[in-house]
Amino acid sequence: xxxxxxxxxxxxTISEKRFRHSQGVAKRAVELASIYGEDIETAxxxxxxxxxxxxxxxxxxxxxxxxxxIVFDEIEAxxxxxxxxxxxxxxxxKKFGFTPDMVEAIIYHxxxxxxxxxxxxxxxxxxxxxxxxxxxxxxxxxxxxxNNLDEGILYIAKFMTEYSLKKDSLIHPDTIxxxxxxxxxxxxxxxxx
Ligand SMILES: [Fe+2]
Ligand SMILES: [Fe+2]
Numbered sequence: 719x720x721x722x723x724x725x726x727x728x729x730x731t732i733s734e735k736r737f738r739h740s741q742g743v744a745k746r747a748v749e750l751a752s753i754y755g756e757d758i759e760t761a762x763x764x765x766x767x768x769x770x771x772x773x774x775x776x777x778x779x780x781x782x783x784x785x786x787x788i789v790f791d792e793i794e795a796x797x798x799x800x801x802x803x804x805x806x807x808x809x810x811x812k813k814f815g816f817t818p819d820m821v822e823a824i825i826y827h828x829x830x831x832x833x834x835x836x837x838x839x840x841x842x843x844x845x846x847x848x849x850x851x852x853x854x855x856x857x858x859x860x861x862x863x864x865n866n867l868d869e870g871i872l873y874i875a876k877f878m879t880e881y882s883l884k885k886d887s888l889i890h891p892d893t894i895x896x897x898x899x900x901x902x903x904x905x906x907x908x909x910x911x
Contacts (some may be wrong), residue, residue, distance in 0.1 A: 743845050822834075
């Protein structure tokens with residue numbers, strides 16, 4: 719399926735506000751893909767699709783998960799805000815023909831993960847620094863992530879964790895492990911740019 723066809727389906731699935739965010743993420747993913755040498759069209763497609771399941775009603779989401787063999791871990795089960803990552807990845811495969819490689823970025827886009835490859839990192843960063851984002855100091859986050867992708871991830875993961883803690887949200891262990899990994903690397907002067 720080409721980008722325009724995918725975009726049209728996404729537009730008809732989610733709210734206008736979230737669609738504008740998704741377009742912003744696609745745009746920012748393209749920007750980052752060109753900086754870090756990843757495939758532009760792939761980045762754009764993942765960006766537009768990443769939140770496809772975000773507005774699925776809870777009961778529908780649970781039924782979809784059950785019917786499609788999607789299992790939530792202990793923390794995910796308690797935080798419905800995390801469900802759309804695995805659900806969205808499954809939809810991306812079945813509806814848009816995404817490859818397992820492409821959907822990894824959707825699976826990791828909310829919590830981050832120590833095993834993220836460059837494309838996964840691009841989508842994670844694009845999701846938090848697109849032009850519709852207001853909760854983060856966007857200018858600083860963009861500057862850092864355009865200069866050093868791992869530095870950008872660390873900045874964002876720390877910010878998002880503080881933000882979640884203030885709201886009394888649970889922190890997924892994948893995010894804690896990611897922050898620990900990047901701080902350890904930073905201490906050893908090994909943060910990849
Ligand atoms: Fe999301
Ligand atoms: Fe998003």
